Amino acid sequence: MNLAFREIRHKLGRFVLTCIGLSLLLGVVVTMAGIYRGQTADALALVRSIGADAWVVEAETHGPFAEASRIPGDTREMIARINGVLAAGSITIQTIQADHGSRRLRLQVVGFEPGRPGGPARIATGREITRGHYELIADVQTGLTPGETLRLGRRTFTVVGLTRGSVTLSGDSIVYTTLRDAQELQFEVSAPASRREVARGAQHTATDIINAVILRISPNVPVDSVADDVRRWKHLSVLTQAEQETILTTTVIERARRQLGLFMGVLTLVSAVIIALIVYTLTMDKLREIATLKLIGAPDRTIIGLIVQQALMMGVIGFVFGASLVFAAKDWFPRRVVLEPTDLVTLFGIVVIVCLLASSLGVRLAMRVEPGRALVG
Amino acid sequence: MESPPPSSQPLVELSGISKHFGEGAARVDALHGVAMTISAGEVVGLLGPSGSGKSTLLNVIACIVEPSEGRMLLDGEAVFDGRWLRRDLRRLRLEKIGFVFQTHNLLPFLDATDNVALAMTLTGEGLDAARRRAWELLDYLQVGHRRYAMPAQLSGGEAQRVAIARALANRPRIILADEPTAALDSVRAGIVMDLLSRLAREQQAAIVTVTHDEKIMDRLDRIFRLRDGRLNA
Numbered sequence A: 001m002n003l004a005f006r007e008i009r010h011k012l013g014r015f016v017l018t019c020i021g022l023s024l025l026l027g028v029v030v031t032m033a034g035i036y037r038g039q040t041a042d043a044l045a046l047v048r049s050i051g052a053d054a055w056v057v058e059a060e061t062h063g064p065f066a067e068a069s070r071i072p073g074d075t076r077e078m079i080a081r082i083n084g085v086l087a088a089g090s091i092t093i094q095t096i097q098a099d100h101g102s103r104r105l106r107l108q109v110v111g112f113e114p115g116r117p118g119g120p121a122r123i124a125t126g127r128e129i130t131r132g133h134y135e136l137i138a139d140v141q142t143g144l145t146p147g148e149t150l151r152l153g154r155r156t157f158t159v160v161g162l163t164r165g166s167v168t169l170s171g172d173s174i175v176y177t178t179l180r181d182a183q184e185l186q187f188e189v190s191a192p193a194s195r196r197e198v199a200r201g202a203q204h205t206a207t208d209i210i211n212a213v214i215l216r217i218s219p220n221v222p223v224d225s226v227a228d229d230v231r232r233w234k235h236l237s238v239l240t241q242a243e244q245e246t247i248l249t250t251t252v253i254e255r256a257r258r259q260l261g262l263f264m265g266v267l268t269l270v271s272a273v274i275i276a277l278i279v280y281t282l283t284m285d286k287l288r289e290i291a292t293l294k295l296i297g298a299p300d301r302t303i304i305g306l307i308v309q310q311a312l313m314m315g316v317i318g319f320v321f322g323a324s325l326v327f328a329a330k331d332w333f334p335r336r337v338v339l340e341p342t343d344l345v346t347l348f349g350i351v352v353i354v355c356l357l358a359s360s361l362g363v364r365l366a367m368r369v370e371p372g373r374a375l376v377g
Numbered sequence B: 001m002e003s004p005p006p007s008s009q010p011l012v013e014l015s016g017i018s019k020h021f022g023e024g025a026a027r028v029d030a031l032h033g034v035a036m037t038i039s040a041g042e043v044v045g046l047l048g049p050s051g052s053g054k055s056t057l058l059n060v061i062a063c064i065v066e067p068s069e070g071r072m073l074l075d076g077e078a079v080f081d082g083r084w085l086r087r088d089l090r091r092l093r094l095e096k097i098g099f100v101f102q103t104h105n106l107l108p109f110l111d112a113t114d115n116v117a118l119a120m121t122l123t124g125e126g127l128d129a130a131r132r133r134a135w136e137l138l139d140y141l142q143v144g145h146r147r148y149a150m151p152a153q154l155s156g157g158e159a160q161r162v163a164i165a166r167a168l169a170n171r172p173r174i175i176l177a178d179e180p181t182a183a184l185d186s187v188r189a190g191i192v193m194d195l196l197s198r199l200a201r202e203q204q205a206a207i208v209t210v211t212h213d214e215k216i217m218d219r220l221d222r223i224f225r226l227r228d229g230r231l232n233a
C-alpha cells in the first residue's frame, strides 16, 4: 500500500492548498519560459513575414529592426539591376503612436511598394492595398477591423486587411502602408529635423530616405555573389535572411535570456526552498508515525519512499497544474507566450530534481528519528 | 519467582545486561547486571517504581536500546554479546517481535485493517492476503466490526485491540507491551490481559509487559521487580 498517497488523502485540504500555491509559482516559471520563446517566435515571425532572400541596409549596421539604417531612396533602382536579383522593394520603418477609440496604440509602420517585396507575406482577412493612398493593413493584435479608420499624423487611413502575428521585438503591432504614405508620415512626424537637413544642403531629403531594400534572388545565383556586388557601394551592406534571423533572435536572446533566465532561476530557487520547507514540516508532523514504522520494522526504503513520493507528488501536481493554467490562459497574456514541449519537459525535469533535493532535508530528519520515540507516551 | 515449565523453549535470555546513559557526572545507570529467561507460553510482568529501568529493559529486548554490556538471545539466536551481532535489527523486529504501546500508536492515516495489514506487507505478503488475515485478527480480537474505522474514530479500548492485532500480524514469538492497560478501565484491562494470556498459550509466544496496574497482577505468570536497575525476585 502506498503510504505517501494514504497520508496525503488523510490531510487532503492542506495538500491541495500547498499544491495550488506551488502551481501558481511554477506557473510563473513556465510563463517566463513561454514569454522568452514568444519573443523569439515574434522576432522570427517579423523577419519571415516579409519573405526576403536578402536585406540591403546602411553599411556597418544590422538594420533595419535591430539597428537604425538609412539609405537613399534610389538605392532600389541601382540594386535591381544587379545580376541575380529577381525583385527588389524599398521599405521604411518607423514607430508611431495613434489613438484608436479610448486606446492608444503603439504601432510600427512599415512602408512598402505594393507589387514589390516588403509587404505582408500573408493577409489573414481583407485584401491587399490597391488604391494608392491612405490604406492600411494592420495586425489583428491592434484590435482594428477592416473598414475601420485610423488617424496617423494628419491623415486618416482606412484599414483594408489584417495580418496575424506581425509584432515587433518590443511587442508593438505592425501596420503596413505604401512607401509613399509612410514617407509622407515620416516627414510630417520629423518635419523640423528633415527641414534642417535640407537647409544644410543634404543630398537626400527625408522624403527620399528609406530604411532597407528587400531582395528576392534567383535560385541559380548564389546570394554571396549578389552580396559582393552590393558591397561595392561603400555606403551599403547586405544581410542574408539567415543572418537577419540570427541577428534578431540573438538580440532578443541576449536581452531576454538574461532577464528571464534570472527570474526563472530565482523563482526555481524559491520553489526549491518552499518545497524543502513544506517537506520538512510534513516530516516534522509525522515523526511519531515514522518512529512507529521503524519500531514495527519498516525498512528505511519505506520511510524514504513516503517522504520522497510526497515531495514528488507535490512538485508534479504543482507543475502540471501550473503549466495547464498557463496553457489555458496564454492567449490573455499581453505578450505572446509559446509553450515548447521541450521547454516543458526540461522544466519538468528540473522540478523533479528540485523535489528530490528538497526532500533530502526531510529524509535526513526522518533517518535520525529513534524508534523508541514511538514508545514515549 | 516460579520457574518456567521445563518443556518450554526459552525465547528471551538475558545475562549480565547493563545499560548506562551519559558519562561522568551525568551518568545514569538504568540497568545493572540483569539476567532473566522467559519461555514460550509465558506472560511476565515488569514492575518497579518510576525510573527503575522497566522501559529501558523492554527497549533492550526490542533491540531499540543498545546495552552497555551483557549478552542476549532472542528465539535461540544470539543477538547481542557486547555488541550487536545482527545488522538488520529492524528485520529482526519485523519478524520476531510485536509491540503494544501504552497509547495505541496506530498510523492515523490508515484504517484499522490497513494498520494491521501494513506490518504484514512489510514482510512481502500481498496486500489482499494481508487484509484477509488482518480481518481474521480483528475478528479474533472482537473489533472486526470496526475494520474500516480510522484510528481517530476508535474508542481507547478498540484502538488498543487494533494495536494488539497489529502486534500479532507477523505471528511474533515475542510480544512486548509497555503499560498496555494504563489507558483502559478495569473491565477492558481484564479483557486485554486475558487476550494476551490466551495468545501466549495458543501461539507459544513470550509476552513481556511493563505495568503499574495492580488489578492485572493475577493474570501474570511471573513478575520481575526492578529497583534502581537491578532485578529482585
Ligand SMILES: Nc1ncnc2c1ncn2[C@@H]1O[C@H](COP(=O)(O)OP(=O)(O)OP(=O)(O)O)[C@@H](O)[C@H]1O
Pocket (backbone or CB within 6 Å): B021, B022, B028, B029, B030, B048, B049, B050, B051, B052, B053, B054, B055, B056, B057
Ligand atoms: N535516553 C535516555 N537518556 C538518558 N537517560 C535515560 C534515557 N532513558 C532512560 N533514562 C534514564 O534511565 C532510568 C530508567 O528509565 P526508564 O524509562 O527505564 O524507567 P521506567 O521504569 O520505565 O520509568 P516509568 O515508570 O516512569 O516509565 C531513568 O533514570 C531515566 O531517566
Ligand SMILES: [Mg+2]
Pocket (backbone or CB within 6 Å): B054, B055, B056
Ligand atoms: Mg517507562
